[in-house]
Amino acid sequence: MIWLVAVAVLFAPAADGAAAQSRSTLVYGANGKPHAHPNLDRPPLPPLRTEATDQAAIDALIGKVYAAISGPAGPRDWDAFRKLFVPEARLVPVGAKGPLVLDIQGYIDRAGPAMAKEGFYESEIARRMERYGNIAHVFSTYESRHAPNEKPFARGINSIQLVFTTSGWRVLHIVWQGETPTLPIPAGYLTAPGKR
Structure with missing residues (x-):
């Protein structure tokens, strides 16, 4: 029985x-x-991570950040932009009066109307990166233009903190400062993109 x-x-x-x-x-x-399957109750293993795959993923993520805010006058795909960040991310422009700490929606509210009225293209021209395990820090030197082939009207450095999450690499914070006549970008931050 x-x-x-x-x-x-x-x-x-x-x-x-x-x-x-x-x-x-x-x-x-x-x-x-x-x-x-011998372990039916266990979730599948994540894809094998290597230094090369992490580097490729970080390169792609930074490229997507620049692409998301760049384009002719008009709306941006802000939903796609949000997916590049952890939900608690902060975007912080630093000027003469100090930092302005914005969450993702705060950045969209501040930058979106200007981008809707005038073309804005931001591109990376140099990079310095360090990574340890699931954290990475990138100093990404940028140029800003209103049209792809015109002379840049501004440049500066984006300090980008990234973390590895269950969804892959995501941006935790971006802190940036624009170049001024009294604060030129040092030559060491004007080298070609890549690890240093």
């Missing part, structure tokens, strides 16, 4: 669809033959 109960439990249908799907999940062995 105990044996019959055990068999009945073994072949009983799953309590819900998700459980049923997990129990029927197959993987393929080295011989190419399917078999039941």
